[in-house]
Amino acid sequence: MRLLATTLAAVLMTILGATASAAEPASRVEWQPDLKAAHKLARQTNKPIMIVFGADWCTYCHKLERNVLNQPEMSTYINEHFVPVHLDFDDEQKVAEILEVKSLPCTVVISPNADLLGKFVGYAEAPKFAANLESAEDVYRTIQTAAVPGKATVQ
Numbered sequence: 382m383r384l385l386a387t388t389l390a391a392v393l394m395t396i397l398g399a400t401a402s403a404a405e406p407a408s409r410v411e412w413q414p415d416l417k418a419a420h421k422l423a424r425q426t427n428k429p430i431m432i433v434f435g436a437d438w439c440t441y442c443h444k445l446e447r448n449v450l451n452q453p454e455m456s457t458y459i460n461e462h463f464v465p466v467h468l469d470f471d472d473e474q475k476v477a478e479i480l481e482v483k484s485l486p487c488t489v490v491i492s493p494n495a496d497l498l499g500k501f502v503g504y505a506e507a508p509k510f511a512a513n514l515e516s517a518e519d520v521y522r523t524i525q526t527a528a529v530p531g532k533a534t535v536q
Contacts, residue, residue: 410456412467416476419466423493429521431463431514434477434487436470441504442486449507458511462518463490490517496524 413419416432423430433450435442449455459465470477470485480489480500488510490499499517501510 410450410465410467411460412465416466416468419464420493423464426464427493428462428464429498429517430491430493431459431465431517432476432480432489432491433465433467434470434473434482434485434489435467436485439470439485445486445504445510449505449510452507455507455511459514463514488513490514490521492521492524496521498524 413422416430419430419432422428433445435446450459468476470482470487482489484502486502486504488499488501489497491497498520499513501513505513
């Protein structure tokens with residue numbers, strides 16, 4: 382009887398453990414609801430803003446989200462280094478016009494002061510997308526260094 386209780390307890394722990402791990406949410410990009418909220422957070426955290434333009438009708442936009450942005454390593458990287466905003470191209474025509482977004486998907490990276498750090502048009506696999514973001518981060522670091530008196534480097 383004791384052996385049956387121990388076995389039953391082990392089975393229950395295995396089932397509960399599997400259920401708990403299955404219920405844990407996958408790593409996802411922590412999208413800000415709009416540019417105003419993103420700008421406020423970017424100023425507080427001193428992170429660049431990553432704006433991804435997409436649309437319901439855009440096949441490659443969905444592919445970018447599924448195959449690149451929602452991958453755990455990529456979403457963790459984005460959340461740690463950027464303030465991400467996902468905008469619908471059709472709903473945000475004014476913003477798209479200002480940032481000269483003409484085709485989708487399009488990722489625009491700007492500083493908290495609205496300096497353009499990078500603009501990447503089209504779908505890119507994760508390694509290329511990450512390289513684009515790293516390039517934008519490099520530009521941001523250069524701008525920050527130049528803005529601090531006494532920290533400029535001679536090249």
